Amino acid sequence: MQTMAIIGAQWGDEGKGKITDLLAEKSDLVVRYQGGHNAGHTIWVDGKKTVLHVIPSGVLHPHCTSVIGHGVVLEPENFLFELNRIKNVTKVTPDNLKVSETATVITSYHKLLDAARESQGTEKIGTTCKGIGPAYEDKIARRAVKVKDLFDKDILTRRLAVGYSEKAMLFKNLYQVEFPSIEEEVERLYKFGQSMEDYVCDTFSLIDNSLSRGKRVLYEGAQGILLDVDYGTYPYVTSSSTSASGIYNGAGIPNHKLEEVIGVAKAYTTRVGEGPFPTELFDEIGNTIQVKGNEIGATTGRKRRCGWLDIPLLRYAIKCSQLTSIALTKLDILSDLSELKICYAYEVDGKKVDCAYPGINLYNAKPLFKSFKPFKDDFTGKNSAELDQYMSFIQETLGIPVSIYAYGPDRNQIVFKKNLF
Numbered sequence: 001m002q003t004m005a006i007i008g009a010q011w012g013d014e015g016k017g018k019i020t021d022l023l024a025e026k027s028d029l030v031v032r033y034q035g036g037h038n039a040g041h042t043i044w045v046d047g048k049k050t051v052l053h054v055i056p057s058g059v060l061h062p063h064c065t066s067v068i069g070h071g072v073v074l075e076p077e078n079f080l081f082e083l084n085r086i087k088n089v090t091k092v093t094p095d096n097l098k099v100s101e102t103a104t105v106i107t108s109y110h111k112l113l114d115a116a117r118e119s120q121g122t123e124k125i126g127t128t129c130k131g132i133g134p135a136y137e138d139k140i141a142r143r144a145v146k147v148k149d150l151f152d153k154d155i156l157t158r159r160l161a162v163g164y165s166e167k168a169m170l171f172k173n174l175y176q177v178e179f180p181s182i183e184e185e186v187e188r189l190y191k192f193g194q195s196m197e198d199y200v201c202d203t204f205s206l207i208d209n210s211l212s213r214g215k216r217v218l219y220e221g222a223q224g225i226l227l228d229v230d231y232g233t234y235p236y237v238t239s240s241s242t243s244a245s246g247i248y249n250g251a252g253i254p255n256h257k258l259e260e261v262i263g264v265a266k267a268y269t270t271r272v273g274e275g276p277f278p279t280e281l282f283d284e285i286g287n288t289i290q291v292k293g294n295e296i297g298a299t300t301g302r303k304r305r306c307g308w309l310d311i312p313l314l315r316y317a318i319k320c321s322q323l324t325s326i327a328l329t330k331l332d333i334l335s336d337l338s339e340l341k342i343c344y345a346y347e348v349d350g351k352k353v354d355c356a357y358p359g360i361n362l363y364n365a366k367p368l369f370k371s372f373k374p375f376k377d378d379f380t381g382k383n384s385a386e387l388d389q390y391m392s393f394i395q396e397t398l399g400i401p402v403s404i405y406a407y408g409p410d411r412n413q414i415v416f417k418k419n420l421f
């Protein structure tokens with residue numbers, strides 16, 4: 001196997017980082033293809049925690065080249081901050097970290113716009129306020145700054161000037177917030193560009209050459225399929241293609257196709273921000289899962305909403321991204337609960353529905369639950385019959401195998417049931 005993808009199969013925060021980190025050990029390249037520093041990938045090694053936002057989770061393996069593809073939106077100040085922080089943990093050099101020269105730059109204007117819309121706009125999405133949406137808007141509108149533009153003040157000035165007057169009008173007249181002049185922003189970004197330059201290259205040709213030399217490439221998704229701008233629960237989504245299709249747009253897989261697409265799902269469901277959530281729990285069990293699972297956003301510090309595992313949503317995720325197997329994480333959080341349930345279908349307008357197709361209004365979907373005998377495993381020995389039953393049900397109803405399961409955050413708390421890479 002030469003190509004593999006790790007994709008969030010729910011609303012993000014599924015524990016993709018730790019799976020990517022482990023598989024990176026056997027990879028030559030780990031490639032991010034969408035999103036930006038809105039992601040928060042937490043990796044524990046020997047009890048030490050590392051949180052990555054835009055740098056790929058392969059970075060903890062110095063033999064592996066971490067690639068930030070052209071579909072990523074990159075905030076240079078945050079990138080450099082993260083880079084300096086990670087250099088205290090592992091060896092990172094321009095040889096093993098590469099940034100696409102055509103990745104889109106998140107500017108101060110994007111961050112200000114995101115925050116102003118969230119605090120003053122009529123429809124709150126609950127964004128991370130990192131400027132992700134506004135940066136992608138500028139990319140699609142063909143007025144974005146690309147990473148390669150950071151190295152020339154004249155080009156940078158010209159690129160920032162496109163759309164500046166519209167933004168200035170909004171800041172002055174609508175949102176009434178202070179904003180930097182073009183000159184100030186040019187100076188700020190140019191300085192960061194100088195510090196980044198050695199890491200920047202044509203990542204598409206790097207991936208192409210690596211694949212033709214038989215190297216193993218692992219694509220690392222951020223967020224989750226249900227936050228995909230096209231497949232997700234719009235408008236409560238992020239602004240990128242978080243599903244497998246984003247790999248083709250945001251990094252490329254020249255002359256190859258994906259051989260394994262692992263959908264990472266928690267053994268229950270969580271979501272941050274606004275939007276529908278059919279299996280959300282508002283009772284003591286939901287509270288227990290939130291506290292026990294430490295369900296607090298790694299990027300924003302917000303409490304995550306918690307609910308039972310939702311099979312119709314996972315069935316939809318499998319169809320959206322052609323998932324070939326599931327990695328089930330955080331099983332330990334469900335151990336020793338007083339009750340245990342899985343939503344196997346919804347009732348919508350009196351009819352039973354087993355896949356969360358986009359035509360279904362999820363606010364009207366009544367979850368139908370199957371109850372399981374709770375398991376009390378500490379995962380030190382053989383799995384209990386109850387735990388096996390819980391996992392078998394998931395595998396059978398989804399029709400794809402559970403290839404990996406995790407019962408804790410550390411590298412040695414992850415079990416591979418299939419030989420991957």
Ligand code: IMP
Pocket residue numbers: 011012013038039040125126127128129130131132133222223227236237238239272273274
């Ligand atoms: P944005 O990506 O900051 O524009 O936020 C849009 C939506 O995606 C909000 O509901 C965020 O909470 C959610 N979101 C963005 N990144 C993540 C993530 O890494 N994990 C979970 N939710 C996220």
